[in-house]
Amino acid sequence: MSEMKQRAEHVRKKKAAFGPDVNLAEYSRQGGAWEYDPDYRGFSPEERSRLLTTGIELTDEDHAGTFLQADKTIVHCRAQQPGVEVLPITEAVRRYDWVADHLWRLVAVDADKYTASTELDLDNGYFIRALPGARIEQPVESCLYLRTDGFAQHVHNLVVVEEGAELHLITGCATHPGVVSGLHIGVSEFYVRQGGRLTFTMVHNWGEQVHVRPRTGVLVEAGGHYISNYILLRPVKSVQMYPTVTLNGPGAVARMQSILIAHPGSELDVGGRVILNAPRTRAEIIARTITTGGTSTARGHLVGLVPEIKAHLECRGLILAPQGVIIAIPELEGRVAGVEMSHEAAVGKIAAEEVEYLMARGLDEDEAVSTIVRGFLKVKIEGLPPALEEEMERVIQETGKGL
């Protein structure tokens, strides 16, 4: 047995540090026997519109590459432009010697039972690479799809943005409209080489009884940029994740934004950690959380290990229902003099004064609330697919109703 497998074997039952514990035995590892679908004919209109809400357009047009995994099976996988590679991870490991060496380097295989299960019983995952100097203008679209009720999906993803390359990856994760329960474990390791730039936009739309456990590690070399956007607007049972970015070369930059809505019954524990390990690195973590009755814990952790770094953490929460709970836990850890780190956290309900101000301008109460909610959620996310913008607008309208 390989060393990785042994380490994983040891922690088969290890609970995660955060988030509710999930009993893995309650989920099936069977999955549907889906066929490869070169032109996306196998998707019903309901599935299409569902996937659209996560920005997944099910077309090869206007995309530099596409990847779609349903349950265990890769149903679509294509690179469309020179300079970009898209492969199932199992295939990439066979094709390139070096790929295996890049796995479990940024995420510990023995972190918890979720990482362990991924190593011990992998389904698949994506391998996406932008070749040195390649500026990939159109986004690569990847979709991890739970198509069978009660299924536990185990994926391991690897993204490499080589020196001076640029890539925008949109990952939509969703359940089939008929799926109520399930488990998604997604291990992701991203390497941004010197001067590279990776924009990673992840949108989730799960079922009400689905547990989600992403495990993400990112390494950014000198002058590289990592920009991540995470959007979760719909009900889910629980999401727990704490992606960690290490800025390892001078001038590297990380910006992590998340927009979360905790619906009644949802338990979110979403963090972000940036380790600033080289001079002139910069990091910004921005979290906007709304609860309409669920619980959301927003964690943020900035670690300054060397002088001349600058980092800011902003966490704002809006409680729109009496039962809603938001816990903001910002942490700043400066280990030397000469670090410049700050945070801003605020949790509260919508101020009546703000609603009335807008009402005095002629907006009714729902319109006033949704205007405020829209403003609250406004963070700059570039290059969102139009369907996703519409989805955000729809959710904001619904969120503003009847409060």
Next chain:
Amino acid sequence: MLKIEDLWVTINGKEILKGIDLHIPAGEAHVLFGKNGSGKSSLLMAIMGFSHYTLGQGKIIFRGQDITNLPTYERARLGLGLAFQRPPTIRGVRTRDILTACAGKRPYQDLVEQYGFAPFLDREINYGFSGGEIKRTELLQLMVQDPKMVLLDEPESGVDMENLQVVGEIIGRLLQKDRRRQHREKSGLIITHTGFILDYINADRAYILGEGRLCCQGNPRELLHDIKSYGYEECAKCRR
């Protein structure tokens, strides 16, 4: 235009207004003086129907309609507009968004250009605005909203001499001061401490609010003169 009968208002159980009677006909601008904390802003807020201001008794009639129990936005839609003394900041909501809300379907770009407001459009409303900028934004919102009656809460306080001219001009427009008296349709109720604004609008009547009531009324300039000469205490005694 606006008629208030025996209005009593409490805030958090504290009595602020104790029987206000007020009548402002169409085309007239009335002025409200009073000490700090006398309840002037509260009166405007109560007319606008804000939730903090609890009505004990009394009636508010606007354009012939009893609006005493109408929600704020319906009052606004009927044609009441308020320029706040201290408006809130709303993070993420741009000045442009609010102007669009005020405008309904009317275009407002010309007004923005005319008053040099373009640089503010994409800023979050009132966030980091200077005192004078806040006042001008409030008035611009009213211009765009185009109400039948404006309630102006210290529109000139904190405004520099140069901008005072602009503010005066805008208020003049809001009150149709360019028209002959008998052709004016718009009305106003204006709170001022300094009276600077009187140089621009020629108000019809003024009141002093004291002890929860309108304790004195008369010609705006004369009243202001009396307040300056004898102070509010003396004015409160004479009970004109």
